[in-house]
Amino acid sequence: MLDEPIIQRLKEIVGAENIATETQDLICNSYDATQMEFLPDAVVYPGNAEEISRVLKLANGERIPVFPRGAGSGFSGGALPKGGGIVLVTTRLNRILRIDQENLLAEVEPGVVTEHFQQEVEKLGLFYPPDPASLKFSTLGGNVSENAGGPRAVKYGVTRDFVMGLEVVLPTGEIIRTGGETYKGVVGYDLTRLLVGSEGTLGVVTKIIFKLLPYPEAKKTMLTTFDSIDGAARAVSTIIGNKIIPTTLEFMDHATLQCVDRRFNLGLPAEARAVLLIEVDGDRELIEKQAAKIHEVIKPLGLVEFKVAKDAAESEALWKVRRLVSPSLRDVNPDKYNEDIVVPRSKVPDVIRRIEQIQQKYDIPIVNFGHAGDGNIHVNIMIDKAVPGMEEKAHGAIADVFRAALDLGGTMSGEHGVGLSKQPFIPLELSPAQIATMQAIKKALDPNNILNPGKMFPV
Amino acid sequence: MLDEPIIQRLKEIVGAENIATETQDLICNSYDATQMEFLPDAVVYPGNAEEISRVLKLANGERIPVFPRGAGSGFSGGALPKGGGIVLVTTRLNRILRIDQENLLAEVEPGVVTEHFQQEVEKLGLFYPPDPASLKFSTLGGNVSENAGGPRAVKYGVTRDFVMGLEVVLPTGEIIRTGGETYKGVVGYDLTRLLVGSEGTLGVVTKIIFKLLPYPEAKKTMLTTFDSIDGAARAVSTIIGNKIIPTTLEFMDHATLQCVDRRFNLGLPAEARAVLLIEVDGDRELIEKQAAKIHEVIKPLGLVEFKVAKDAAESEALWKVRRLVSPSLRDVNPDKYNEDIVVPRSKVPDVIRRIEQIQQKYDIPIVNFGHAGDGNIHVNIMIDKAVPGMEEKAHGAIADVFRAALDLGGTMSGEHGVGLSKQPFIPLELSPAQIATMQAIKKALDPNNILNPGKMFPV
Numbered sequence: 001m002l003d004e005p006i007i008q009r010l011k012e013i014v015g016a017e018n019i020a021t022e023t024q025d026l027i028c029n030s031y032d033a034t035q036m037e038f039l040p041d042a043v044v045y046p047g048n049a050e051e052i053s054r055v056l057k058l059a060n061g062e063r064i065p066v067f068p069r070g071a072g073s074g075f076s077g078g079a080l081p082k083g084g085g086i087v088l089v090t091t092r093l094n095r096i097l098r099i100d101q102e103n104l105l106a107e108v109e110p111g112v113v114t115e116h117f118q119q120e121v122e123k124l125g126l127f128y129p130p131d132p133a134s135l136k137f138s139t140l141g142g143n144v145s146e147n148a149g150g151p152r153a154v155k156y157g158v159t160r161d162f163v164m165g166l167e168v169v170l171p172t173g174e175i176i177r178t179g180g181e182t183y184k185g186v187v188g189y190d191l192t193r194l195l196v197g198s199e200g201t202l203g204v205v206t207k208i209i210f211k212l213l214p215y216p217e218a219k220k221t222m223l224t225t226f227d228s229i230d231g232a233a234r235a236v237s238t239i240i241g242n243k244i245i246p247t248t249l250e251f252m253d254h255a256t257l258q259c260v261d262r263r264f265n266l267g268l269p270a271e272a273r274a275v276l277l278i279e280v281d282g283d284r285e286l287i288e289k290q291a292a293k294i295h296e297v298i299k300p301l302g303l304v305e306f307k308v309a310k311d312a313a314e315s316e317a318l319w320k321v322r323r324l325v326s327p328s329l330r331d332v333n334p335d336k337y338n339e340d341i342v343v344p345r346s347k348v349p350d351v352i353r354r355i356e357q358i359q360q361k362y363d364i365p366i367v368n369f370g371h372a373g374d375g376n377i378h379v380n381i382m383i384d385k386a387v388p389g390m391e392e393k394a395h396g397a398i399a400d401v402f403r404a405a406l407d408l409g410g411t412m413s414g415e416h417g418v419g420l421s422k423q424p425f426i427p428l429e430l431s432p433a434q435i436a437t438m439q440a441i442k443k444a445l446d447p448n449n450i451l452n453p454g455k456m457f458p459v
Numbered sequence: 460m461l462d463e464p465i466i467q468r469l470k471e472i473v474g475a476e477n478i479a480t481e482t483q484d485l486i487c488n489s490y491d492a493t494q495m496e497f498l499p500d501a502v503v504y505p506g507n508a509e510e511i512s513r514v515l516k517l518a519n520g521e522r523i524p525v526f527p528r529g530a531g532s533g534f535s536g537g538a539l540p541k542g543g544g545i546v547l548v549t550t551r552l553n554r555i556l557r558i559d560q561e562n563l564l565a566e567v568e569p570g571v572v573t574e575h576f577q578q579e580v581e582k583l584g585l586f587y588p589p590d591p592a593s594l595k596f597s598t599l600g601g602n603v604s605e606n607a608g609g610p611r612a613v614k615y616g617v618t619r620d621f622v623m624g625l626e627v628v629l630p631t632g633e634i635i636r637t638g639g640e641t642y643k644g645v646v647g648y649d650l651t652r653l654l655v656g657s658e659g660t661l662g663v664v665t666k667i668i669f670k671l672l673p674y675p676e677a678k679k680t681m682l683t684t685f686d687s688i689d690g691a692a693r694a695v696s697t698i699i700g701n702k703i704i705p706t707t708l709e710f711m712d713h714a715t716l717q718c719v720d721r722r723f724n725l726g727l728p729a730e731a732r733a734v735l736l737i738e739v740d741g742d743r744e745l746i747e748k749q750a751a752k753i754h755e756v757i758k759p760l761g762l763v764e765f766k767v768a769k770d771a772a773e774s775e776a777l778w779k780v781r782r783l784v785s786p787s788l789r790d791v792n793p794d795k796y797n798e799d800i801v802v803p804r805s806k807v808p809d810v811i812r813r814i815e816q817i818q819q820k821y822d823i824p825i826v827n828f829g830h831a832g833d834g835n836i837h838v839n840i841m842i843d844k845a846v847p848g849m850e851e852k853a854h855g856a857i858a859d860v861f862r863a864a865l866d867l868g869g870t871m872s873g874e875h876g877v878g879l880s881k882q883p884f885i886p887l888e889l890s891p892a893q894i895a896t897m898q899a900i901k902k903a904l905d906p907n908n909i910l911n912p913g914k915m916f917p918v
Contacts, residue, residue, distance in 0.1 A: 102696050102805040103834075147645045158643060160652075161620065174892040182801040184617060184833045184873030186606045186656050187881070187888050188915065189897045193619075193652035197645050214702040237561050243673040286745045342641040346561040374643045414643030422646070429646050433633040437904065438648045444899035456647065 002041045002086070006062060010044055010086070013054045018045040018092070029087045032074045033134075034421055035335070040067065040081035045089050049167060049175050049206035055088060056204070056451070057173035065453050068200040070110065070142030073134040075338060076419030078146065078199045082454055090141050093206060096120055104212045105164060105181060110141020110205045114148075127215040129156035132415065133326075141205050147197030149415040151248035154373030155281075156213075158415075160196045167207035168195055171446035181209060194441070199417050200452045202445050216281035219247065220291050221315035223307040224298060225272045229253060231302030232274035233348040236372050238297050239278070240345075244290050249373030250277040250322050253352060256369045259328040266321060269304045276372065277322050279315075325369055332365050333382035337394050339401055343410035345375045354404035355379060361400070362393045376414035402428055418456045426458055461500045461545070465521060469503055469545070472513045477504040477551070488546045491533045492593075493880055494794065499526065499540035504548050508626060508634050508665035514547060515663070516632035518909050526911050527659040529569065529601030532593040534797060535878030537605065537658045541913055549600050552665060555579055563671045564623060564640060569600020569664045573607075576669075586674040588615035591874065592785075600664050606656030608874040610707035613832030614740075615672075617874075619655045626666035627654055630905035640668060653900070658876050659911045661904050675740035678706065679750045680774035682766040683757060684731045688712060690761030691733035692807040695831050697756050698737070699804075703749050708832030709736040709781050712811060715828045718787040725780060728763045735831065736781050738774075784828055791824050792841035796853050798860055802869035804834045813863040814838060821856045823849065835873035861887055877915045885917055 002010075002021075010019050020026070020043040031037045046052045059066045065085030072079055081087050094111035101124055108117060114135040118128050131150035132138055138148070144166070149158045165179030168191075179185060179192035195203055226232040236249050252260075252275045257268055268275070278294060280287045295306050309315035329336060343351045352368060359366045370378040379401050383390045402412045402425050412422055412429050426435065439457055442449070461469075461480075469478050479485070479502040490496045505511045518525045524544030531538055540546050553570035560583055567576060573594040577587050590609035591597055597607070603625070608617040624638030627650075638644060638651035654662055685691040695708050711719075711734045720727055727734070737753060739746045754765050768774035788795060802810045811827060818825045829837040838860050842849045861871045861884050871881055871888050885894065898916055901908070 100803075100805075101700075103803040104699065105803075147649075149643055153643065157620075160649070161616075170892075170896065174896075176890060176892045176896060178893070180870055181803045181868045182834055182870055182873065184608055184612065184801050184830075184835050185870040186872050186874060186876050187870050187885070188877065188893065189661075189900060190606075190619070190652050190656050191893070191896065193649050194900075197649050202648075214699065214704070217702060240563065240673065241560075243676060245673070283742075283745050283748070285748075286742050289742070289744075342643050344559075344562040344564075344640045346559075371643075375641055376643050409640045411639055411641055411644040411646050413645050414641065415645060417645050418647065426646070431635060433629075433635045434637070434647065434650070437629065437633075437635060437650060440903035441648060441653075441900055444903035445896065 002064065006064070007042060009058055010042065010055065013058070014044050014046045014051050018047065019043070029069060029072065029089065032072045032077060032079055034075060034077045036077045036080055036420060038080045038082045039084065040087040041084050043087045043089060045092050047092050049169055052088065052169045052204050052206060053173045053175050055086070056169055056171060059086060059450050060172060060448050063448055063450060065450055067452050068204045070139035071137045073138045074142065074146060074419065075416040076421045078417050078419035078455060080420060082420060088204065090204070091139065099124060099126070101126065103181065106210050106212055108140055108208050108210065110139060110144070110208060112140045114138050114140055114143055121212055122215055125215050127213040128162065128210060129213065130159045130162060140208055144196055144205055144208055145198065145200045146417045149371070149376065151250050151371055153371060154249050155245045155247045160193060162211045163192055163196050163208060164211050165209035166192055166195055166205055168203035168205055170203050171451040179209065183211060199419060199456055201442060201455055218284040218287055219279055219281035220287045221309040221318045222278040222291060222294065223318040223321060224276045224278060224303060225269055225305040226274045226276070227271045227302040227304050229274045229352050230349045232276050233372065234301050235276055235298040236345060238301065239294055242293060242297050244280065244293060246278050246373065247281045248277065248279040249371065251370055251372035252322070252325065253368040255365065255367045256325055259332060259367060260321060260324045263328045263331055264324050271304045275321065277318065329367060329380055329382060332367065333384045335383050335385045337381040337398055339379045339398060340370070340376060340414050340416045341379060341401060341405035341410055341412060342374065342376045342414035343405055343408045347408040347410065348372055348375055348377065351377060351404055351408055355401060358397050358400045358404070362397045364390065364393050364397060366397065374414065375410065399425065420455060423456065423458065461523065465523070466501060468517055469501065469514065472517070473503050473505045473510050477506065478502065488528060488531065488548065491531045491536060491538055493534060493536045495536045495539055495879060497539045497541045498543065499546040500543050502546045502548060504551050506551050508628055511547065511628045511663050511665060512632045512634050514545070515628055515630060518545060519631060519907050522907055522909060524909055524912050527663045529598035530596045532597045533601065533605060533878065534875040535880045537876050537878035537914060539879060541879060547663065549663070550598065558583060558585070560585065562640065565669050565671055567599055567667050567669065569598060569603070569667060571599050573597050573599055573602055580671055581674055584674050586672040587621065587669060588672065589618045589621060599667055603655055603664055603667055604657065604659045605876045608830070608835065610709050610830055612830060613708050614704045614706045619652060621670045622651055622655050622667060623670050624668035625651055625654055625664055627662035627664055629662050630910040638668065642670060658878060658915055660901060660914055677743040677746055678738055678740035679746045680768040680777045681737040681750060681753065682777040682780060683735045683737060683762060684728060684764040685733045685735070686730045686761040686763050688733045688811050689808045691735050692831065693760050694735055694757040695804060697760065698753055701752060701756050703739065703752060705737050705832065706740045707736065707738040708830065710831035711781065711784065711828040712826070714824065714826045715784055718791060718826060719780060719783045722787045722790055723783050730763045734780065736777065788826060788839055788841060791826065792843045794842050794844045796840040796857055798838045798857060799829070799835060799873050799875045800838055800860060800864035800869055800871060801833065801835045801873035802864055802867045806867040806869065807831055807834055807836065810836065810863055810867055814860060817856050817859045817863070821852045823852050823856060825856065833873065834869065858884065879914060882915065882917065
């Protein structure tokens, strides 16, 4: 609970109409895409960096935890106010400040929705590649804080690779700039990339300078079906080994295909055990040549079917298979734990085999799909929480999935972050010295531990 | 001066044959590519991370400054032992530990010479793009610590974009891993990229995992000559605006061309005021098309001559113009200050005009060339130190050049780093709050300030 005088001071900072303390408003800001919920004491909607600075200075003086929040679409509880405090929502900072066509960059506020930004730059023939699945509602500030990825990361990289500079309010309320408008720049420590992916624990991003690219001339989509996981996995290495870096290399395992087929009747071949949705983009003639080459080199790998889209409508039809995955999963079981492990590309078949064993051990359905080009697999553990004991089984399975990824030289998360959901598992991946180093940085920037406290590190 | 017992303990750690205290050895490690010199008290050549850890623990206990050093080819004094202490040379850690062709990555030790690494991966059809001018002698550890760039950064990015993970000895002697073998990974803070470009002030890199690419199928080199700086600068934006991102876009101004021509008689057209050396790489047919397109779109911009290489020998001949720049400069004056400012691409003509004014103001020759695609211009202030007052003029000109770059939205350094040489100018670029944030991080990781102290920040 916040005292009335504190609420009063917050009202003075952000305006009475930009603070909420009624239960219904608190509930709206108590959850994200995980199944966790924590009620804040108050929600503030500041309008600019100066107001955010003043909120943080007040919070620092009074030792009140502050939890930055974008659209609340995160998959790891990174924005949830566990323990209570102030949720600081950045959605009013939602302007695209400028798009510089000559220097291929844009400056935006953190509350801009990802897809809206993409549409605006595309109108000018430009391209912002990062495409997290949540792009229709997630904010760019959230994308930066979580270092969001997406299918196009194989060729273009993740959010980090497009952030040139930031304006940030530090936990102490200081407003600083990091990086700048040039891609090269080596003066001082790389605070920009320290902040990207720091999950709102080191600062509140108030401006972002993004690098842009020219929009690719054309793209070509292929749906390729294999009679084994190994075939699909070898296809990934074979394509890249032939000097083709596709834009996307999306993978769906047998369980995923069964899910989608059961509900939407895809008419996939009976031998289908894995599907790769492949897209290439760039010069119109080059992608024709690449598509033909891809067909040629993957043919010997147990290829059952090769569909190539002739136009945008056919491309959309092929993507439908991938987009139907999420709505189909709930048919297996109503509740889902969605983890996003990563392994070195060549280890994808091994990790899928390990997950099959985990599935048998715990006797719960696990469905795998994701970004095979990066080795980034979304592992969906499907349970029914109403069934006694099933949630505990899921927790055991999740720990085993993380151990499998780490055993194979991978990581627990490629896109979703640690937040609250992976916090208990951190010691599996990071050594005490690594954790101590990160905590020392946190303490250096947030001496009173008021910004998104209790996240990421073991508590 | 180090006491004899300290020398004795260092000998026990690295072996008596791997420590040097004789004046001639100290002199060899007292300088770099700047014109500064500082004698260390001792030089150690450890053989592995464990020995480095023990050296740092000893140094911490005794509060002895330690200065990590690769090949000593840096351009900012980053490895120089100002104030004395121990120079820690990493050249004995010079193994390429593995090249993983399936996952397109390599693990190396920091003492591997950049060009040697490139040659080894190229034998396997792979590609490590970063190409600092010093690549024939610089080490990969130095490249990582300075975040080295090079001509190919336009298309491929800088060293930072290829570092996936590190093994680092922290100033306290702790050995940690950062990042890993997967390109995606969001567990914990991005210590990898905090360390890249930290100029040896936060840790000693002992292993590096690099991302690799498939080696491009072909490349095409063009030497394009313009009748004005503006024409050449507009050519850069026009090419990129036409969806072509060349591998390199190297720029030489009129003063540079005169220098080279005077010595090597290039036979450039009389109207030549600027040259762009352009290279594209990739699919054989695509680059033919791109070269034709480049010719078409830059023709209206005051193009005086367009030479395109038909084969590798002709390509080498065109590159010769660029390579002759450095040896030609000394004809202007014997001493050189080489700064590497960056401005947004569109501001290249403005900054060149400002530099012309600075040249007139101080009446000293300034020669500009560099990476126009990134807006990264190497500004060479040519003086004769024997002439009284000329060095002071150079210092004034350098400060003005930095101010011009910053006024235009740029940075003082795109590749060389701060080290000692840009330290006095840091407050021009970074705010007190930015500096305080960086110093807090330094203090968190190096509480006794023993690792490369007195660098980067104002002292």
